[in-house]
Amino acid sequence: METLANLESFVRSAESGSFSAAARRLALTPAAVSRNVAMLERNLGVRLFHRSTRKLALTEAGEHFLASVSGNLAALQEAIAAVSVEEGEPTGVLKVSLAPSFGVSHLLPLLPTFLARYPRIRPEWHFENRAVDVVAEGYDAAIGGGFDLMPGLVARTLAPAHIIAVASPAYLAGLTPPVEPSGLVALDGIVMRSLSTGRIRTWVMRNARGDEVTAALRETIVVNDPAALREAARLGLGVALLAVPDVLPCLESGELIRVLPQWWADAGAISLYYASRNLLPRKTRVFIDYVVEAFIREDYARRFAGSLG
The missing domain is CATH 3.40.190.290 (D-Maltodextrin-Binding Protein; domain 2)
Structure with missing residues (x-):
């Protein structure tokens, strides 16, 4: 019967496409994850992954096996976690x-x-x-x-x-x-460039009456971090x-x-x-x-x- 460690190593490697990424999630070394998967393949008598220097890819047998075990693995992990700590700290x-x-x-x-x-x-x-x-x-x-x-x-x-x-x-x-808010354009604006889009973030402001006006900040200073935005304002820059x-x-x-x-x-x-x-x-x-x-x-x-x- 397979150990939980072998099954976890297989499922996490399949989800992430990498032994290294699976190792980080499981707090193991990549070598340990690779050994666990190899042991699982040896015990089952089938190859579960196509291995290359760039990534892992599931074989057809690996895809079928992942579909069969992934949901059951989550339930088993939950049951073990619940029982093992329910009465303790x-x-x-x-x-x-x-x-x-x-x-x-x-x-x-x-x-x-x-x-x-x-x-x-x-x-x-x-x-x-x-x-x-x-x-x-x-x-x-x-x-x-x-x-x-x-x-x-x-x-x-x-x-x-x-x-x-x-x-x-x-x-x-x-x-x-x-x-x-439209009057903000007359002042020095400290604005933030989004890390995800690369664009300057703009906001539509509202008041208690339900009026909505775009905040028109002049791009005097541009940063990409909220903490830097706050500190620049605190320093009197706009x-x-x-x-x-x-x-x-x-x-x-x-x-x-x-x-x-x-x-x-x-x-x-x-x-x-x-x-x-x-x-x-x-x-x-x-x-x-x-x-x-x-x-x-x-x-x-x-x-x-x-x-x-």
Whole structure:
């Protein structure tokens, strides 16, 4: 009878098309994954992969075998995880993807008390400005916005993702503030070039009456990172459009001021994403519950709402 390690190595290699990528997901070496797959092929008496220096490709027998075992493997893994930790402490590596500025400002400070409560969990947190493939890349969870809700993924809304215009008090001193977003063109604009599209990101802002106006920023300074956008605004270089969570500490300290207090753009929601398995590992479940509790305790849903002015 095949071992779970052999089957996992085969399925993950088939999904990723690479022993190396499968090894990263399984916390093994590529050589170990290759040995597991070779042992599986030897035991079955069939070749499951066509191997080349560039990639792996399933043979016809490999395709049939993958279709037969992949769903059953997931159920078996869930059953093992549920039974092995149900009565004990949550344990294991917790791989999470977070937007850098948001993650460092609002989620990293939660880690000390989380680890004090769950000392056998080992965080592996990736701070990255991209929407990861939670399932395919082996993440336990991701927090952010703009993720495609692919089959097998759950999104739990945490707070609104509202965009507001901000600038430093020093920059605004002596200037006549605009009364609507189109007036921003008269000021120095700090804008962001999208990493995914290569284009300058534009926003349509709205107010409580339902009016919608495009924010016309002059491209005085161009950056490609929200943290750099915020710091440039804080240094008095102009006006920037940023998500409320990214600038909340600066707004509360007075380092930044809202330029159009009654206007905001809606970028969707900040959500917690995780695989829609019936039996989540306890490490993932306690993390989800902890984050939801923290958002409620810190009143982030209200504090992140740019619509409140």
